[in-house]
Structures are given as C-alpha cells and as structure tokens.
Amino acid sequence: MKPVIALVDCNNFYVSCERVFDPTLLGRPVIVLSNNDGCVVARSNEAKALGIGMGVPAFEIRPVIERHRVQTLSSNYTLYADMSDRVMETLGTMVPQLEVYSIDEAFLDLAGLPCTLTEFGRTILSTVHRWTGIPVTVGVGRTKTLAKIANRLAKHSAKANGVLDLTDSPYLDKALAETPVEKVWTVGIKTTIRLKRAGIATALHLRDADTHWVQRIFGVVGVRTVYELRGIPCYPLEHNPPLRQSVAVSRMFGRPVETLDEMRQAIASYAARAGEKLREQGLAAGLLTVYVTTSRFIEDRYFNGHTASLAIPTNDTVELIRQACLCMDRLYRKGYAFKKCGIVLTGLVPEARLQMGLFDQEDRRKARRLMHAVDAVNHRYNKTLHWAAEGLEQPWKVLFKRRSPRYTTDWNQLPAAAD
DNA sequence: TCTGGGGTCCTAGGACCC
DNA sequence: TCTGGGGTCCTAGGACCC
Numbered sequence: 001m002k003p004v005i006a007l008v009d010c011n012n013f014y015v016s017c018e019r020v021f022d023p024t025l026l027g028r029p030v031i032v033l034s035n036n037d038g039c040v041v042a043r044s045n046e047a048k049a050l051g052i053g054m055g056v057p058a059f060e061i062r063p064v065i066e067r068h069r070v071q072t073l074s075s076n077y078t079l080y081a082d083m084s085d086r087v088m089e090t091l092g093t094m095v096p097q098l099e100v101y102s103i104d105e106a107f108l109d110l111a112g113l114p115c116t117l118t119e120f121g122r123t124i125l126s127t128v129h130r131w132t133g134i135p136v137t138v139g140v141g142r143t144k145t146l147a148k149i150a151n152r153l154a155k156h157s158a159k160a161n162g163v164l165d166l167t168d169s170p171y172l173d174k175a176l177a178e179t180p181v182e183k184v185w186t187v188g189i190k191t192t193i194r195l196k197r198a199g200i201a202t203a204l205h206l207r208d209a210d211t212h213w214v215q216r217i218f219g220v221v222g223v224r225t226v227y228e229l230r231g232i233p234c235y236p237l238e239h240n241p242p243l244r245q246s247v248a249v250s251r252m253f254g255r256p257v258e259t260l261d262e263m264r265q266a267i268a269s270y271a272a273r274a275g276e277k278l279r280e281q282g283l284a285a286g287l288l289t290v291y292v293t294t295s296r297f298i299e300d301r302y303f304n305g306h307t308a309s310l311a312i313p314t315n316d317t318v319e320l321i322r323q324a325c326l327c328m329d330r331l332y333r334k335g336y337a338f339k340k341c342g343i344v345l346t347g348l349v350p351e352a353r354l355q356m357g358l359f360d361q362e363d364r365r366k367a368r369r370l371m372h373a374v375d376a377v378n379h380r381y382n383k384t385l386h387w388a389a390e391g392l393e394q395p396w397k398v399l400f401k402r403r404s405p406r407y408t409t410d411w412n413q414l415p416a417a418a419d
Numbered sequence: 420t421c422t423g424g425g426g427t428c429c430t431a432g433g434a435c436c437c
Numbered sequence: 438t439c440t441g442g443g444g445t446c447c448t449a450g451g452a453c454c455c
Contacts, residue, residue, distance in 0.1 A: 013437095034441035041437095041441070057440040075441085102437045102444095188435045219447070221435085248443055297440070342442090398441095 003233055004117065004140060004167055006108040007147040008091060008124060010084075011135045011155070013104035014042035017083045018073055020133035021407045021415050029070040033058055036252050036398040037074055074400035082408045086132045094124060099238045107144060109237050121163035140165040144235045145228035148185045149175060149203060176204035176229065186225045191218060203229060243348065244281060249274045250291075250342025253396040257338045263292065264325050265391035270343045271324040272387050275317035278345065279375060284313035284354055286347025288320065290327035295339045304331050313349050316367045317374070320345075321389050382410060 010016060014032040019025045029046035033039065039057045050068055052061055058072070065072060084103045091098055097109035113120055121138035128136050139151025146166055153175055154164035166172050182192040184203050194217065200206050207229035214222040224234035249270040257263055267290055278285060291305035306327045314320065324343055377385050405413035 036439090036441075038439075038441055055441085059439040062439095077442095105437075186435065190434065221447070244444085245446095246444070250442065252441070295440090340441095344443095 001111050002167075003142055004110040004113070005142070005144055005147045005233075005237065006110050006117075006121065006124075006138055006140045007101075007144070007151045008106050008108060008128070009137050009139070009151050009155075010087060010104040011137055012042055012044050013084075013134070014075060014080055015044045015047075016134050017080050018076075018404055019044075020083070021079075022404065025071055029068055030073065031065075031070055032073045032075050033402075034075060036254065037072075037401055038252065041075060072402060074403040076404050076406065078406050078409050079404065083132065083134060087128055087134055087136070090128050090131045091124070094127065097237060097239055099241070107147065107237055110140065117165040117167065118163055121165065125162050136162070138163045140167055142167055142231040143228040143233045144237075145185050145225060146172075146231065149179050149183075152179065152183060173204060176207055177202050179203040181206050184225060184229070186221055191222070194218075243350070244283065245346065245348065247274055247277045247281075247283070247285065247345045247348070248342060249277070250340060251398055252340045253338065254398045255396065256295075257396045258334075258336070260329070260332045260334075262391070262396050263332055263338060263341060264328050265389065265394065266396050267324045267328045267341050267343060268321045268387060268389035269391070269394070270341070271320040272317050272390060274343050274345055275315055275320045275371070276375065276378075278315035278348075279351075279371060282351045283348045284315045284351050285320075285345035286310055286313040286349065287345070288323050288327070289344040289346070290324050290331060290341065291344075292328070292331045292338055292341040294336050302333060302336050306330050310347075313347065313354060315351060316364070316371060317387065318367065318370075321387060325389065 015025070015030045018030065018032065025044075027046070028044070029050055029052075030044040031040050031047050031052060032042040034041045037058055039055050040052060040061070041055070043052055043054065047070055050064055050070070052064060052070070058065075064070065080103060087104075088098070088100050088106060091106050091108065095108045095110065099107045101107055108124075110117060110120065117140045121140060124138050125136055128134060137151055137154045139147045139149070139154050141147040141150045150164045150166040154160040154162055157164065166175055169175070179202060181187055181195050181201055181203060182189075184206060187195070187206075195201075195206065198217075200209055206226060209226060211223055211226055214226050227234050251266075251270065253266065257266065274285075287307055287309055289305055289307040291303070293303040294301050308323045308327055310319070310323065320343075328341070374385050405415070407413060407415050
C-alpha cells in the first residue's frame with residue numbers, strides 16, 4: 001500500500017486561539033508578540049496583508065500598528081498549549097495514527113482510507129473547527145515534504161478552500177513549479193542562497209536536480225529532501241516519539257541585570273522550571289549547562305556557558321538550583337549588563353531506569369517525595385510555592401503588557417458567557 | 420631514509436524547524 | 438529606550454583505543 005500522509009496545520013494558530021475567546025478580534029488585523037513583547041510571532045491574515053513580517057521587532061512596526069489599529073497581544077502560552085491539546089485529541093479520534101509535529105501541526109497516516117482524500121480532508125477541517133473553534137488547513141501527499149507543499153498551496157488557493165490532495169495529482173508538477181525553493185521543508189536561508197546561485201529556484205528544479213551534486217553540496221539532508229520531492233519517503237511517520245534529548249529554559253530579562261545576586265535568582269527560577277519539566281515527562285538529567293549573554297546587538301558582547309556533570313542523573317530541583325548557581329558564579333563578570341541567561345539539561349534518562357550510585361550520600365527517596373508534594377501543591381493552587389533562591393521581587397522578570405486571560409486553565413479566568 | 424590505520428565516541432558549531 | 442524560546446539533526450575534528 002502506497003503511503004499517504006496528511007499535514008493538518010492550524011491557521012495563524014496563536015491568533016486563532018485568541019479569537020476563540022474574543023470574537024471582537026475576528027476580521028481585524030491581530031498580532032501576537034513574543035516574550036517581553038519583543039517581536040511578532042503570529043499574525044492574522046489581515047495583519048499579513050499589511051506587510052507585517054514574521055519575527056519583526058515590535059518597535060519597528062509601531063507606526064503601522066497605530067495607523068491600522070492592529071490589535072496587539074502578548075503571548076499566552078498556557079492557553080495555546082491547552083488549545084493545541086484539544087486540536088490533537090480531536091484529530092486522534094479521526095485517524096488511527098498521527099504524529100504531533102509541533103504545537104500547531106500534526107502528520108496523519110491516511111493510507112487505505114475508504115473515502116476520497118479530499119472528502120476526508122473536509123471532514124477533518126469541519127470537525128476540528130466545530131469541536132475547538134480553531135480553523136485548520138489540510139495538505140495531502142506521498143511524503144511529509146509533499147504534504148507540507150500541499151498544505152501551503154491549500155492556504156493560498158481560493159479554489160482549494162483549505163484542502164489540497166497532491167497524491168497522484170496531474171497538477172503535482174505545476175504545484176512544485178509554483179513553490180519557491182525556500183518554501184520547501186529543510187531548505188533554509190543559507191541553502192536557498194546556494195541553490196539559487198546554482199539556478200535552482202523552485203521545488204520542481206530541486207526535485208529534478210542531480211542527487212550526487214546535491215549530496216556533495218548539501219549532504220544527506222539535501223538528498224533526503226530531493227527523494228521526498230520525488231515521492232520517496234525518507235521521513236516516516238513517528239508513531240512512538242523518541243525520548244526527548246534536551247530540556248531548556250531561558251528568558252530575556254525585562255531590564256538589563258548587572259548584579260550576581262539577580263543573575264542567581266534568575267537562573268534559580270529557570271532551573272526550578274526545568275526541574276518541573278523533567279518531572280512532568282518522567283526524566284532525569286545527567287548534564288546541566290548554564291549560559292549568560294549581554295545584548296546580541298552591542299559591540300562588546302559577552303557570551304559564555306559552562307556545563308556541570310551531575311554524578312547521578314537527577315530531577316531534584318534543590319540539586320538543579322545548587323548546580324546552576326555554581327555555574328553562574330563562574331560565568332558572571334562584573335561590569336556587564338546582561339540581557340539573558342538560560343539553562344539546558346541533557347544526558348536525559350527515564351527516571352524509572354535510574355541507576356543508584358555506590359557512594360551516594362543523598363536520600364533520594366525523600367527528595368523525590370518532596371518534589372512530588374511541591375508539584376502537587378503547585379498544580380492544585382496555581383504555582384503558589386516558590387524556591388527561596390528565586391527571589392521575591394524578581395525585578396528582572398519579563399513583562400506581559402497585554403496578555404489575555406488563561407481562559408481554559410484557571411478557574412478564576414474562565415470567560416463569562418453573558419454579563 | 421624519517422613516525423599506521425581504522426573505528427568509535429564526544430563535542431562544538433552550524434543549519435534548520437515551529 | 439525597544440530584537441523570542443524550545444527543539445532536532447548533521448558534520449568535522451579531536452581524543453582515544455586497539
């Protein structure tokens with residue numbers, strides 16, 4: 001049986017989430033900003049039509065925002081994550097196999113479907129919209145790369161109306177010819193420049209390129225993409241997602257930080273969050289990396305990192321904070337205005353398979369019970385418990401000037417049906 | 420007059436994704 | 438004044454081993 005893969009992609013996902021709970025945003029230009037209200041991470045179609053680009057710093061487009069009354073929101077990741085779960089659960093009821101690829105995308109296995117693919121695509125579109133309020137687009141192809149291309153065209157074409165099937169399609173070559181090479185999955189900015197220099201400007205050109213040449217210039221990733229464009233799958237659907245390789249927490253500061261005290265507070269609070277993430281996923285970390293940086297946009301940039309190896313992999317916040325602060329002590333330099341720091345945990349192993357250390361002095365069972373209790377309280381009472389090392393004031397913290405309520409995950413912030 | 424060769428593991432950096 | 442955050446995979450080069 002030939003493979004059939006659908007890519008279901010939520011339209012302008014963060015904006016769509018906001019619109020579900022605030023219908024006054026419908027039909028108007030809306031953007032969502034990144035942490036610290038720094039740059040644009042989501043745009044409604046109306047905002048895209050105004051020429052607002054993805055990733056653009058907010059301060060650069062202030063005139064456009066004011067002139068066109070663009071509705072500007074801070075990001076509300078708690079809401080988006082919850083809405084994403086609802087969309088993925090809905091899709092899970094419709095197909096036997098799916099791979100959640102990102103917060104707003106999933107690949108579906110549609111091989112051997114009893115009805116036509118376009119028909120089924122329409123059912124997906126209407127069901128997800130009815131159950132969650134989120135509009136989606138469906139692209140179908142023989143490979144993930146082709147499904148991506150179908151999805152992109154489905155979004156742009158009025159005729160497709162949100163669903164496009166390119167499996168055995170007489171229009172496949174035309175679709176590839178209409179796809180600029182930089183829109184092909186895995187082709188980024190660097191590769192685009194080199195491909196265009198070689199006269200390869202569309203997905204069709206790339207499909208018909210010489211694989212030996214592609215191998216030499218772009219390595220195996222390039223070759224896989226060429227095969228995928230030819231309908232030969234190199235990226236199968238992942239049914240059992242492999243174990244996570246790393247867990248990271250980092251934030252820009254709300255204002256520059258110059259003291260070691262505040263840097264330690266910040267890294268302690270990120271370490272605490274990283275510990276929560278580990279425990280949520282049943283993992284423990286063997287390596288802990290801390291890094292610090294001043295602004296990327298100044299001459300005398302200071303960037304440095306340090307990795308500590310943990311004798312026994314752990315997800316104990318007390319230990320993570322202690323190690324993170326030790327790293328911070330080594331990295332901190334007086335006289336710099338730091339803009340950001342972060343923690344990355346690697347060497348991840350399943351908590352259940354932890355080996356005991358022969359000379360281990362810690363009472364790990366006790367620590368585990370403590371973490372479990374803290375997590376339970378924080379889950380029940382909305383993050384009320386904090387670690388002293390995180391500091392009380394946290395003046396370095398980022399600001400969210402226009403964050404919408406946590407409509408779906410906090411009893412106190414539920415939307416009212418009527419006034 | 421003259422320094423092997425191949426395999427594996429680890430790490431840092433690059434490129435890309437959403 | 439103001440420029441996000443969290444991931445993955447690949448590659449090259451060095452260390453190390455036999």
